[in-house]
Amino acid sequence: MLSGPPVTTTVDADQLLERFLAANPRQRRSLLSQVLQRSAELRPLIPGQLDRLDATSDDWAAGLLIQLLVADDDSLTQTFRERYSEGWLAVTSASGIDYAPLQRALVDQQFEEADRLTSEHLRQLAGEAAVQRGYVYYSEVPPIASVDLESIDRLWVMYSQGRFGFSVQIRLLRSLNGRWAQLWPRLGWKQGGVWTRYPRSFTWSLEAPEGHLPLVNQLRGVRLMDALLSHPGLQQRVSA
Template sequence: MLSGPPVTTTVSAEQLLERFLAANPRQRRTLLAQVQQRAAELRPLLPEQIDRLDATCDDWAAGLLIQLLVSVDDGLTQAFRDRYRDGWLAVTSAAGLDYAPLQRALIDQDFEEADRLTSEHLRQLAGEAAVKRGYVYYSEVPPIASVDLESLDRLWVVYSQGRFGFSVQIRLLRSLNGRWDQLWPRLGWKQGGVWTRYPRSFTWSLEAPEGHLPLVNQLRGVRLMDALLSHPGLQQRVSA
């Protein structure tokens, strides 16, 4: 008996979405390209699905689906923005800061603006003196409320496919046994305290190395970044 050509089975958009959300992190990475390629099919399914997801989580799958949804300027996108004016992810601030502009920038993948806002928030969290001088002293980091650093980190993780965030930088540093000199090349940063915000000095996209963003001022050495990544609130996120 002659056999015919192999039958190619393509899962439906509904099945692909279900499979993506049910997958573990490693499996999601393998499905990522397929999900992005079929964004046009998936978009009509996303508003209802996003409403059902846990907005208190830090699951980057949710952030990816939101970014796919808003990738086209149409009624679906406008309805989402109207429904979630402050952003979908539930974040809080002990200092009373408004993280909505940061969340909107991350949703739109405007990582340069998001990085600028994150630096501004860190100065606000460090206190009035840090705001006035324009940068944070390492000694001003320990008193910062854990919930605020957790909120900043969750925003970056969720809207970067898990590639950016302070917790990502902590994991990388741990994998290098605390070797700061080895961390800079991994992050795509210049070693030796060179730090600038000129756009061409950094990669403001998901093409950047893992942990590339957010930036931390290194003009005064590693003390500030060490204090930040050593903060109990962020350490707990990595250990959880």
């Protein structure tokens, strides 16, 4: 019995979007390429979906949709930026820090600028002495309010497809049983954690290894990064 060629069916854009948002992490990864390929069809549907999503979560699916929405300079992008001038993701600060510039940089995938702002915010959170000297001591990390570190981490996770952020680095370190020497190559950092801010030393895109960003100054050893990744606010995010 002869049979014709296999029938291929294309899921409607709204169905694809619904499926993507409802998927578990593994399924979402498998759908990611389809969503990116059909972004032009999906863009008009995104504003309505964002109204239904939780702006207090850290589900990176919303971050991806926002990045697709702002990819073109048209009325959809302008309307979104005007409506969410402070950023779609709701973040707070116990120190009165404005995280809107960081959120804008991450939305636009300007990861080098986002990393610079993150370092600046960490100095602000550590106190005036850290701001004046230009870097943070590990002993200044524990008093930092959890809500601020959570806000910074949520922003990185949200707008990196879940690839970047302090919580991602914590999970990687745990998977290596706390072996710092094995963490550096996994992050794509120089062996031994040697840190430099020369742009060519790092990859400022989603093509970077998981956990590559944000950077943490390791010139004085692992104490600062250890203090950050051991902070209760970040530990709680990974354990939740």
